[in-house]
Amino acid sequence: GDSVTQMEGPVTLSEEAFLTINCTYTATGYPSLFWYVQYPGEGLQLLLKATKADDKGSNKGFEATYRKETTSFHLEKGSVQVSDSAVYFCALKSQKLVFGQGTRLTINP
């Protein structure tokens, strides 16, 4: 069945560091791909999405490009802030949303 595998955390970085969280997927067909973020004490929120190959989703300085050839959708940000500390989930949409296991990111000042 469809599945999502993402970088195992936790990830700890210093403020202004470059961030990459890897995500690869297995799916039949051409699913839409998503990144969700969960801040402490809150529900998951949609961060960005891409619906077809080579699309780039972006929001709040985060970017991810739908790479069909490598079945990947890695999340990147050029300069992280303390407020980016959260859990990040990669997901795909087929008949339902299929999530990765989440990556906890902590940014230190």
Place this chain on the structure above:
Amino acid sequence: GAVVSQHPSRVICKSGTSVKIECRSLDFQATTMFWYRQFPKQSLMLMATSNEGSKATYEQGVEKDKFLINHASLTLSTLTVTSAHPEDSSFYICSAGASGGLETQYFGPGTRLLVL
């Protein structure tokens, strides 16, 4: 954005008891609500999809008599874990669907259940 609440946020219960978790959409009407379960360091797994006024649709491997779902109104869905056992200990998350597709789900903050 739309807000979804869950109550309680944490619950500890004895084995054999039943636990009810509420999921409310606070500022919009949700015709569809979803219930997920997450084990430590694992993915969110969809348990069931519920539509207001009709029976929930359960994913393969989820016992419907164990996890009772009621979606009695457009703003409230409940999940009852019946005769809970320690293996039911988990993080339960609900989401409420608005128009715009599956990805337009607004998630609650989750409920951590510990069964002793």
